[in-house]
Amino acid sequence: MFRPVAGEPAFDRRRWRHEATKEEILGAAWGLARTRGLAGFSLRDLAFAVHMRHQSLYTYFPSKQAIYDAMFAQGMRALVEQRAALALDRDPIQALREAARAFLAFCVEDGVRYQLLFERVLPDFVPSATSMALSVEALSYLEAWHAAAGLTDPADVDLWRAVLTGLAGQQIANDPGGTRWTHLVDRAIDGLLGTARDPGRKRATVRGTRGRANSAPKEVEG
Amino acid sequence: MFRPVAGEPAFDRRRWRHEATKEEILGAAWGLARTRGLAGFSLRDLAFAVHMRHQSLYTYFPSKQAIYDAMFAQGMRALVEQRAALALDRDPIQALREAARAFLAFCVEDGVRYQLLFERVLPDFVPSATSMALSVEALSYLEAWHAAAGLTDPADVDLWRAVLTGLAGQQIANDPGGTRWTHLVDRAIDGLLGTARDPGRKRATVRGTRGRANSAPKEVEG
């Protein structure tokens, strides 16, 4: 995330180490969250994991909430970067399918991250404005893909989000590590495309494949 | 839940009061959970709400986990009872639509209950065997409705659950009190029915309504 370049005028060794330690702390926080739950680890646990006393963490983060917010930002940034790096099919419908599979893989790959980003497991945690901006940025990709496929009704995007987070949520909650729900993604998309208000010119392709995906049966990782 | 009948041989006044107090405590627990989150209230808070000292709660529940489990059982029992009481259309497809709307109403009507029943907001909470049996019982209704509609593929039920919990989850998390996602339920069902592996004899009806619900536009309550 923080990439200083040695020799450049703006390089600041002290600041560099500071940022590196912050990321080390966040890495440990993810690890603890995965084994003990998002709210299940204390600052003492976290400090111990990075060989510090818990008080020293306050040098890097002003509060536990700030740690959660940094984790949220990391997670959302990872989603943005995944989306920016996707090389989607030229066919916008096919592109939507690929994007959906990528999103499910992203969710299932880290259930705790999914909870932090898309569920309200931390009742009193509110993402900062900076973090929310990342969230909006991630969503903008989805909206653009829909627009490219001729899906201009905002409700299409809403339904899309609901269906995919629904699949991810069930997979993570009821069959962690399996594929019971993720492998339903193509069928889910068939349904979504079939009921879209403005399916655009690719509709015929979609119609002819009802009940079976017309895409490669590549399995979602997870 | 506990309905003694005065005068009958099995009637036990002491036990009756005990059960009544337990339910009063659970009622207060739901109230606190709704305002401060499922994990956001302490036994002190709860005891204060029922005008007790926190230690007295242990007369009724051996631990906080037991309180959560009793809440889980109450919530699941409410779902079972809602389903048992549904007077569904004779047309099995129409019945599925009605059942879906009822389920969404059930979820949205109490977001905290939804979280307890369908999300893992309490990392170390594991429902007891008794509670899980209620969960299975609730699911059996859904399976029966699908079977009646000719939907015999278990994946159909899985996808159904994912889509509906997805809608509920988005509604509760991103538009609490609104209808941004719940009003998409008919479209979601059109998609589900359109991609079902074994849609049965009602398929033509479903097909002809793509993009618009063929059912009454009755809004989900929420």
Place this chain on the structure above:
DNA sequence: GTCTATAAATGGATAGAC
């Protein structure tokens, strides 16, 4: 069944020496 008293631990956060 409810209370007082208390345990025994854990929580997040601050002050100040070094």
Place this chain on the structure above:
DNA sequence: GTCTATCCATTTATAGAC
């Protein structure tokens, strides 16, 4: 930047008087 020391609130839970 890291530490020791400490604060102060809060947690779940138990023992025993009444």
